[in-house]
Amino acid sequence: MKGYLKYFSGKLAWFLVTLVAAFILNFILPRLMPGDPVAIITQRVVQGMTSQAGVQKVYEQYAELFGTNKPIHEQFIIYMRNIVQGNFGLSFSQYPRPVADILKSSIWWTIALQFPAIIVGWLLGNTLGALAAYLKKGFDKVLMPISIFISNLPAFGMAVILLVIFAVRLKWFPTAGGYGFDMIPNFSWDYIKSVLIHYQLPFWSIVLISIGGQAIGMRAMSIYELNADYVKYSRFLGIKDRKIIGYVFRNAMLPQITGLALSIGTMVGGALVAEIIFSYPGLGSTLLTAVMGQDYPLISASTLIITLMVLIANFLIEILYGVIDPRIKAAQIE
Amino acid sequence: MKKRLLFVLSFVLIFSMFLTACQPEEVEEVVEEVVEEVVEEPEVEEPEVEEPEEEPVAAGPDLDPADVAASLPREETLYIAGLQWSAVVGWNPYSSANNNAMGVAAGSNARVPIFETPYMYNMINGEQIPLLADGDWEWNEDMTEATFKIKEVAKWSDGTPVTAEDVAYTWATHVKYETTAGVGYGEYIETVEAVDPLTVVVKAKLDEEGKAVNPLLVRAYISSEYVVQKAWTETLEARAGGDATAFKEDPAMDFVSSGPYTKFYDDDQKVVFIRDDNYWGQDASMFGSLPVPKYLAHTIYADNNAGFLALKAGEVDVSQQFNANVQDLWLVDNLPISTWMDDAPYGLTASLPTAYFNLESYGLDNIAVRKAIAYAVDYDTIIANAMTNQSPTFDQVPRSVMNPTAGEQALYDQAAVADLQWVGNDIEGAKAILDEAGIVDTDGDGWRELDGQKLSYNAVCPNGWSDWQAAMEIVAAAGEKIGIEITTLYPEWGVYQTVFVNGDQQEYDIFMVWSDGAGPTQPWGRVRQLMYSKFAETQGNWNGNWGGYINPRIDEIITEIPATTDQARLVELYTEATEIYLTDIPSFTLMYRPDQFYTVNESVWTNYPSADDGRNIPPMNLLDGYSIAGLYELELVNP
Numbered sequence: 016m017k018g019y020l021k022y023f024s025g026k027l028a029w030f031l032v033t034l035v036a037a038f039i040l041n042f043i044l045p046r047l048m049p050g051d052p053v054a055i056i057t058q059r060v061v062q063g064m065t066s067q068a069g070v071q072k073v074y075e076q077y078a079e080l081f082g083t084n085k086p087i088h089e090q091f092i093i094y095m096r097n098i099v100q101g102n103f104g105l106s107f108s109q110y111p112r113p114v115a116d117i118l119k120s121s122i123w124w125t126i127a128l129q130f131p132a133i134i135v136g137w138l139l140g141n142t143l144g145a146l147a148a149y150l151k152k153g154f155d156k157v158l159m160p161i162s163i164f165i166s167n168l169p170a171f172g173m174a175v176i177l178l179v180i181f182a183v184r185l186k187w188f189p190t191a192g193g194y195g196f197d198m199i200p201n202f203s204w205d206y207i208k209s210v211l212i213h214y215q216l217p218f219w220s221i222v223l224i225s226i227g228g229q230a231i232g233m234r235a236m237s238i239y240e241l242n243a244d245y246v247k248y249s250r251f252l253g254i255k256d257r258k259i260i261g262y263v264f265r266n267a268m269l270p271q272i273t274g275l276a277l278s279i280g281t282m283v284g285g286a287l288v289a290e291i292i293f294s295y296p297g298l299g300s301t302l303l304t305a306v307m308g309q310d311y312p313l314i315s316a317s318t319l320i321i322t323l324m325v326l327i328a329n330f331l332i333e334i335l336y337g338v339i340d341p342r343i344k345a346a347q348i349e
Numbered sequence: 350m351k352k353r354l355l356f357v358l359s360f361v362l363i364f365s366m367f368l369t370a371c372q373p374e375e376v377e378e379v380v381e382e383v384v385e386e387v388v389e390e391p392e393v394e395e396p397e398v399e400e401p402e403e404e405p406v407a408a409g410p411d412l413d414p415a416d417v418a419a420s421l422p423r424e425e426t427l428y429i430a431g432l433q434w435s436a437v438v439g440w441n442p443y444s445s446a447n448n449n450a451m452g453v454a455a456g457s458n459a460r461v462p463i464f465e466t467p468y469m470y471n472m473i474n475g476e477q478i479p480l481l482a483d484g485d486w487e488w489n490e491d492m493t494e495a496t497f498k499i500k501e502v503a504k505w506s507d508g509t510p511v512t513a514e515d516v517a518y519t520w521a522t523h524v525k526y527e528t529t530a531g532v533g534y535g536e537y538i539e540t541v542e543a544v545d546p547l548t549v550v551v552k553a554k555l556d557e558e559g560k561a562v563n564p565l566l567v568r569a570y571i572s573s574e575y576v577v578q579k580a581w582t583e584t585l586e587a588r589a590g591g592d593a594t595a596f597k598e599d600p601a602m603d604f605v606s607s608g609p610y611t612k613f614y615d616d617d618q619k620v621v622f623i624r625d626d627n628y629w630g631q632d633a634s635m636f637g638s639l640p641v642p643k644y645l646a647h648t649i650y651a652d653n654n655a656g657f658l659a660l661k662a663g664e665v666d667v668s669q670q671f672n673a674n675v676q677d678l679w680l681v682d683n684l685p686i687s688t689w690m691d692d693a694p695y696g697l698t699a700s701l702p703t704a705y706f707n708l709e710s711y712g713l714d715n716i717a718v719r720k721a722i723a724y725a726v727d728y729d730t731i732i733a734n735a736m737t738n739q740s741p742t743f744d745q746v747p748r749s750v751m752n753p754t755a756g757e758q759a760l761y762d763q764a765a766v767a768d769l770q771w772v773g774n775d776i777e778g779a780k781a782i783l784d785e786a787g788i789v790d791t792d793g794d795g796w797r798e799l800d801g802q803k804l805s806y807n808a809v810c811p812n813g814w815s816d817w818q819a820a821m822e823i824v825a826a827a828g829e830k831i832g833i834e835i836t837t838l839y840p841e842w843g844v845y846q847t848v849f850v851n852g853d854q855q856e857y858d859i860f861m862v863w864s865d866g867a868g869p870t871q872p873w874g875r876v877r878q879l880m881y882s883k884f885a886e887t888q889g890n891w892n893g894n895w896g897g898y899i900n901p902r903i904d905e906i907i908t909e910i911p912a913t914t915d916q917a918r919l920v921e922l923y924t925e926a927t928e929i930y931l932t933d934i935p936s937f938t939l940m941y942r943p944d945q946f947y948t949v950n951e952s953v954w955t956n957y958p959s960a961d962d963g964r965n966i967p968p969m970n971l972l973d974g975y976s977i978a979g980l981y982e983l984e985l986v987n988p
Contacts, residue, residue, distance in 0.1 A: 054850065111439065111598035186662075
């Protein structure tokens with residue numbers, strides 16, 4: 016028990032150190048980008064304004080408001096103070112909308128699209144990979160090339176192919192949006208149906224890509240394990256095949272779980288392509304607009320969420336590993 | 350083992366189902382929000398009304414978005430695309446940061462579905478047509494005061510009349526809270542006064558000689574800026590507690606307006622307006638009826654391509670996007686889609702995307718170098734490739750400082766400058782100019798030198814602006830043909846726009862910037878934008894003359910034009926300005942471009958304004974300035 020405690024507290028300490036470092040980087044990196052966000056806002060606001068002094072004045076008003084005219088360490092202190100109070104500030108690009116409001120309205124779309132897609136892709140991929148390793152022959156010969164082919168399609172390629180075939184040509188699914196272009200969100204069967212129909216293409220564009228990669232990984236791991244000494248030894252001892260396969264997949268699964276944790280952590284970035292191509296609402300496209308508009312508060316808040324998700328996913332996995340695989344804990348606390 | 354695996358699998362599945370279920374939950378939330386919003390409205394729309402003449406009529410939707418249920422009736426909804434690219438932030442007519450492109454956009458062709466201006470600008474002929482105002486406005490004898498009347502029938506959405514006091518108070522508020530309008534017009538307008546309940550006088554700021562600083566800007570103000578209700582403004586002020594930032598940040602969900610539409614629903618994916626059936630403009634003295642579509646809706650697409658697909662699918666009726674090869678939509682795809690004109694250039698072009706020479710770059714201060722580059726560029730290819738022929742060629746509309754509209758073309762004497770109006774792709778001519786100036790290749794490397802130094806430039810525009818990038822490639826190709834090295838450079842917009850606005854920047858040599866389109870101050874505003882010396886010396890310059898051109902004569906012309914009323918004198922001045930521009934070539938126009946692209950899908954609605962239909966309604970989304978008249982003309986394809 017003491018061993019576990021030491022293991023956990025060690026992990027927790029590292030988790031906190033990484034979090035602080037990431038937090039500082041999240042603040043600094045967007046601000047190192049060349050360009051001036053206040054100038055972007057000014058440009059938008061002063062279109063058609065003929066007075067040069069007026070333009071300058073507008074610029075100064077916004078610089079003052081966003082604090083970009085203050086030295087960076089002062090900006091950081093203000094940022095810290097706000098974050099501690101749970102205040103992400105006002106967005107630059109969608110000023111005066113609060114960053115929290117923007118995130119709140121987009122993050123659920125991303126999670127609802129990505130989480131099931133990642134899980135389904137992971138489950139299907141691993142099952143297929145394990146089957147390929149176990150059944151070999153015909154199944155493997157067909158599955159492998161298809162998996163390799165699909166997993167190497169870039170995500171936007173898959174999305175565009177689905178879009179062109181199923182939305183533009185066959186017109187089975189809509190081309191854009193999270194719900195019907197003629198709808199007002201409403202708790203009715205028609206609306207839910209519309210959401211589900213709009214969900215299909217973005218969902219499958221993510222699932223299909225991830226199936227291939229997962230299957231290849233799982234197949235390779237399984238083949239390696241199937242040929243491991245302990246398998247041969249168990250067979251030699253006459254242990255039942257089913258029992259052996261249980262062990263094999265449990266071992267082969269470990270690296271796949273890491274992969275799953277990471278893809279859950281990075282789902283916001285992963286959603287970007289599907290969100291853009293299908294005009295699907297969500298955090299990915301929000302982040303992209305934020306970067307294009309040099310919206311520091313929105314970039315920092317989005318990346319902070321991503322950082323937290325990755326860190327927490329990793330932390331949980333490490334903890335889980337300690338439980339699932341005693342070897343890891345043993346190796347770490349020595 | 351198997352059991353445990355099964356357990357894990359089923360847990361994961363159930364968990365994912367649970368998360369998927371988040372969606373309807375969110376839907377519920379949204380609906381709740383909407384309901385709340387709508388319920389809230391009547392409560393705030395009871396401002397202390399001064400002299401209420403009629404029973405205040407509840408403004409805004411008398412329909413709950415939730416009642417319209419899952420869908421907006423297609424035959425009552427006009428779908429617009431290309432204006433709104435992210436969620437609406439606010440409805441505050443005093444703020445420039447509403448990101449409410451379909452609803453709140455003051456300016457030369459002010460967007461008037463919700464808030465209204467005294468006059469509507471018609472870009473086709475430059476007329477200002479009365480909206481809230483009654484009849485034409487008039488200058489006093491010295492051109493220092495403009496007077497107009499407010500229509501007696503004009504009403505706010507709460508039923509109270511629009512008064513001259515509202516107009517005056519709006520201006521005072523702009524000044525007090527230093528809004529964009531207040532700061533922008535502050536140099537030109539002294540006060541706006543209500544002489545009686547219906548008469549407004551706009552007094553110009555005067556210079557030392559007692560003349561208006563700039564009468565053109567006074568003229569622009571009355572068709573560019575909204576009139577806001579005084580009573581509601583006071584509510585907003587009370588809420589902000591006198592703080593200017595809070596005042597401008599207020600999203601103004603409770604706004605009172607005078608236009609034919611008001612907000613109905615908006616989220617990250619769409620904006621919907623609903624018609625106010627009590628709109629005052631149905632009076633015979635104005636439009637005589639209500640606008641035809643009950644709803645105006647704008648889906649927020651991720652990019653141009655998504656909007657284009659939706660237009661093809663009939664999910665968009667009016668598209669303000671650049672759709673490359675637009676004619677293919679009807680010629681190849683056989684869709685019921687059309688534009689302002691059936692043949693190239695398809696639209697009404699009004700602005701002049703221009704390449705500026707940085708006069709501080711080595712050699713670009715030499716007129717021979719500038720002239721040679723400008724002569725060598727193949728504009729026909731730019732127009733054919735970058736604009737897919739949605740611009741007239743320089744054969745059709747010879748270059749000047751004017752846009753191609755008839756009104757502006759009539760303002761200069763084309764014959765007087767015909768010798769200067771190059772068409773382009775004149776490689777031999779360009780080479781001859783350089784040879785004559787002694788700018789030749791002395792070291793045999795294929796590139797020309799000026800005083801021993803090789804001429805090498807970059808041609809720059811923002812990344813992703815594909816038509817501009819195509820144009821810059823053609824400029825670079827022209828350089829190569831005449832022995833001047835030009836390489837293209839495409840920084841991100843965020844970077845680009847912080848560099849070119851600085852007068853002393855050394856990074857960009859030849860760079861593209863848009864030009865003013867049509868408006869009440871044009872073409873004066875454009876002449877000023879292209880050449881006014883004062884802009885050359887400023888940092889953070891969003892106004893013009895980005896190459897740093899200095900010419901005292903052009904400054905005199907720019908000062909003289911606004912106060913000139915004699916048409917012949919105006920033509921003289923504009924002709925001289927054109928002559929200077931085409932002789933000194935501080936920058937050169939690459940193509941013509943519409944103020945707003947205009948492609949309409951006639952699968953649901955028809956009878957859209959088009960060229961030569963005699964209605965004189967400009968092709969501007971049916972929302973901007975006088976183009977809103979188009980909303981009253983629409984007809985259903987299948988009534």
